[in-house]
Amino acid sequence: MRRKNRNRIPSKIILAVMVLVCIILLFTSYVVNFTSGPIHTIANYLFVPMQKGIDYVGNTLFLNSEESKTKEELLAENEELRIKVNELTDQVNNMELSQNELEQLQQLYKLDQLYGNYEKTGARIIAKNTSNWFNSFTINKGSSDGIEVDMNVIAGSGLVGIVTDVGTHYSIVRAIIDDTSSVSSLITSTNDNCIVSGSLKDMTNDNMILLSNLEDANDAVKAGDSVVTSNISDKYLPGLLIGYVTSVSDDDNHLTKSGKITPVVDFKHLQDVLVITTKKETGDVGVETSN
Amino acid sequence: MLEWKPLIKKIVIIALTIIVCYLLQTCIFSHLSLANVTPNLLVIVTSSFGFMRGRKDGMFVGFFCGLLLDLSAGTYFGMYALIFLLIGYLNGLFSKLFYGDDIKLPIVLIAVSDLLYSFVVYIVLFLVKGKFDFLFYLRAVILPEVVYTMLVSIFLYLILYKLNLLIDKEDKRSHSRFV
Numbered sequence: 001m002r003r004k005n006r007n008r009i010p011s012k013i014i015l016a017v018m019v020l021v022c023i024i025l026l027f028t029s030y031v032v033n034f035t036s037g038p039i040h041t042i043a044n045y046l047f048v049p050m051q052k053g054i055d056y057v058g059n060t061l062f063l064n065s066e067e068s069k070t071k072e073e074l075l076a077e078n079e080e081l082r083i084k085v086n087e088l089t090d091q092v093n094n095m096e097l098s099q100n101e102l103e104q105l106q107q108l109y110k111l112d113q114l115y116g117n118y119e120k121t122g123a124r125i126i127a128k129n130t131s132n133w134f135n136s137f138t139i140n141k142g143s144s145d146g147i148e149v150d151m152n153v154i155a156g157s158g159l160v161g162i163v164t165d166v167g168t169h170y171s172i173v174r175a176i177i178d179d180t181s182s183v184s185s186l187i188t189s190t191n192d193n194c195i196v197s198g199s200l201k202d203m204t205n206d207n208m209i210l211l212s213n214l215e216d217a218n219d220a221v222k223a224g225d226s227v228v229t230s231n232i233s234d235k236y237l238p239g240l241l242i243g244y245v246t247s248v249s250d251d252d253n254h255l256t257k258s259g260k261i262t263p264v265v266d267f268k269h270l271q272d273v274l275v276i277t278t279k280k281e282t283g284d285v286g287v288e289t290s291n
Numbered sequence: 292m293l294e295w296k297p298l299i300k301k302i303v304i305i306a307l308t309i310i311v312c313y314l315l316q317t318c319i320f321s322h323l324s325l326a327n328v329t330p331n332l333l334v335i336v337t338s339s340f341g342f343m344r345g346r347k348d349g350m351f352v353g354f355f356c357g358l359l360l361d362l363s364a365g366t367y368f369g370m371y372a373l374i375f376l377l378i379g380y381l382n383g384l385f386s387k388l389f390y391g392d393d394i395k396l397p398i399v400l401i402a403v404s405d406l407l408y409s410f411v412v413y414i415v416l417f418l419v420k421g422k423f424d425f426l427f428y429l430r431a432v433i434l435p436e437v438v439y440t441m442l443v444s445i446f447l448y449l450i451l452y453k454l455n456l457l458i459d460k461e462d463k464r465s466h467s468r469f470v
Contacts, residue, residue, distance in 0.1 A: 011346040011383070018354055018376050025369030047314070054318040128321035129363060132328045132432050133412050138317075138363060172363065179417065200417075201424065204327060204431045 048126070048170045052140055055126045083122035083272055086156040090120075090274065093158075093241060097228070101188060118237060120154070120274040121145060126170070133200065135178040136161075139273060142169045150235050152276045158241040158264035159183070159229060160273050176242065177203050177267055184233035185211075185242055189225045192216050196227060196242055196261060208246060212258040221248055227261055237280050297461040304458055305340065305352060308451065312336050313359045328435040330443040331405055333360065337375050338404040339397060339444075339451045341382025342389045344458075353379025374411050378404045394448065401444045402437055409433040 123139040141147050143166050153160045153173050161181065165172040174181055175198070182197035194214035202208045214221065225245045229236040241264055248259035312332040320329045333356040341349025357372030382400055389396060413428055422428075 011350070011380075014347060015350060015376075015380050018350055019373065022354075022357075022369045022373035022376060025372065026367055029368035046310070050310075050314055051318055054314055127317035127363065128329075129317075131331075131360065131412065132436050133416065136363075179420075179422075200432070201422070201427055 048138075048140070048167070051126045051138065051170075055124075079124070079272070083274070086122070086272055086274055087120065089156040090154060093156075094239075097188070097226075097239065097241065118276040118278045120276050121147075123147075123273055123275055125271055125273065133179070135175040135198070135203075135267065136164070136172055137175070137270075138170050138172055139275070140170060141275065142167045142171050144168050146277055147171050147275055148279065151279055152235075152237050152240065153273050154240060154276065155265050155270055155273045158243065159236070160265055160267075160270065162235060163275065173273070175267060177209055177263060183236055183242065184230045185227050186230040186238075187214070187216075187221050187225050187245070188228055190216065190218075190220045192221060193230055193232065194227075202260060206260075208260040208262055209243070210258065211245065211248070211261050212251075212256070214248070214257040214259070215255070216248070216257050221245060221257070223247060233280070235280055237276060237278065297458075300461050301458045304454055305348075306355075308454060309333070309336060309352065309356055309359070312447075313356070317363065325439055326435045328432060328439055330439040331408065331436060332440075332443065332447065333357075333375070334378065334405045334408055334440060335401050335444045335447050336451065337379045338382045338401045339448055340455070341379045342385045342397065342400055343452070343455045344383075345386045346380050346383030349379030349383035350376055351379070353377070370415065374408055378408060381407075394445070397448050398441055398444060401448070402441050405437045405440045406433065409436060 121141065123141040123145075125137050126140045127138040129136045139153075147163060147166055149163055149166055151163045153162060159176055161173045161175040161178070163171050164174045176183055176196065177198040179198050179200045182195055184193065185196045186193055192214055195212050197210050197212065199208075199210045202210060211227070223245055227242045227245060229238055229240045229242065231238040243261040243263040246260045246262050248257050251258055312335070316329065316332045320332070323329070337349065337353040337356050340352040353375035354372050357370075357375030360371035360375070361368050382404060385396070385400060409432070413425070413433070417428065418425075
């Protein structure tokens with residue numbers, strides 16, 4: 001007696017139905033911008049606690065001996081301090097940047113403060129993305145900690161990425177080095193706008209991300225200039241440091257330039273990040289700010 | 292009449308396998324990456340259950356593995372589910388050729404499945420954006436991943452094979468009771 005007799009529906013029909021289900025999923029997620037809905041609940045209660053646990057065990061196993069020796073309290077304290085250090089480094093960085101730019105930009109934009117002292121919350125990376133093609137990761141804070149989609153994520157020295165998906169106790173962050181990411185940004189020395197986009201190819205070859213659409217008629221942009229997020233970006237807050245220009249070259253059209261940027265964040269050894277809980281305000285603000 | 296007990300046991304065993312492999316892949320192997328790649332354990336699971344248990348089981352295992360990936364990838368929800376569904380089905384076509392004690396066919400099938408998965412991801416998410424340098428992606432991502440996945444699959448397959456025997460035993464026991 002063969003097992004197949006038990007279910008009488010032929011597998012080709014099941015295949016067709018399942019493919020249809022997938023296509024409907026794809027279609028609805030594309031149209032309604034729904035992402036995973038009810039499955040979030042499963043992930044919240046099933047996977048995230050386990051990932052947190054394994055991450056804890058994994059860190060004690062794989063990290064340096066300093067951590068494996070210390071006791072639980074010390075570990076907790078250590079983590080707290082590390083987040084604090086990140087926060088402080090970021091503050092110092094912001095101060096430096098703002099001092100350099102403040103005078104000039106105050107005149108130009110009549111702004112009191114460019115690099116706002118945004119409210120941040122520390123979070124820990126508990127899982128990396130499952131495929132080798134993309135750079136996104138899961139952090140251990142979600143909507144119950146006040147995280148929302150489109151919040152910016154930074155680590156000590158610069159911009160890491162943006163929250164793309166939020167569950168109750170976890171959220172997914174897409175890094176700026178991801179191949180699908182692009183950020184509207186600004187060269188601080190010349191105030192030229194450009195687009196910074198991630199590239200799997202350049203990241204694996206020489207740890208760099210791409211810069212494009214730079215209009216720089218006077219050839220003023222040179223290697224070493226710092227690149228920050230631009231004021232005109234929809235989702236990124238202005239003035240977050242992305243990296244430093246490594247090389248610039250003319251495009252084929254001789255109007256714009258493109259080049260490469262070395263990001264300031266060490267994405268390979270990223271463990272703790274800070275999520276900025278202030279979101280960029282957009283909408284009909286665009287008309288009012290023009291005066 | 293459909294017996295529930297072995298069916299539930301089968302579902303529990305397979306579900307646990309998928310969950311454990313997913314957690315291994317996202318939490319443990321990301322620490323153990325070689326040449327910047329991590330092995331694709333879920334392809335091993337989908338492919339193995341596909342050729343060990345046939346098209347239907349392969350499809351369902353693939354569908355749920357894909358859903359898990361969709362959950363943490365967050366690009367196009369449902370894309371991985373579709374790819375893995377097809378991988379499970381295609382591997383199911385080879386279930387008649389499958390004999391448990393031979394490890395060559397499983398390894399080859401797993402490698403081909405992983406290649407297929409990588410090609411589809413490349414075409415859907417990279418080629419359409421005008422990234423034509425296929426040789427680079429082949430060398431830097433696809434081939435290392437396939438090789439690493441094959442290495443891991445030698446060990447993982449043996450475990451999956453034992454699990455499959457366990458499921459079969461439950462099935463047979465319940466059948467003999469009724470026949």
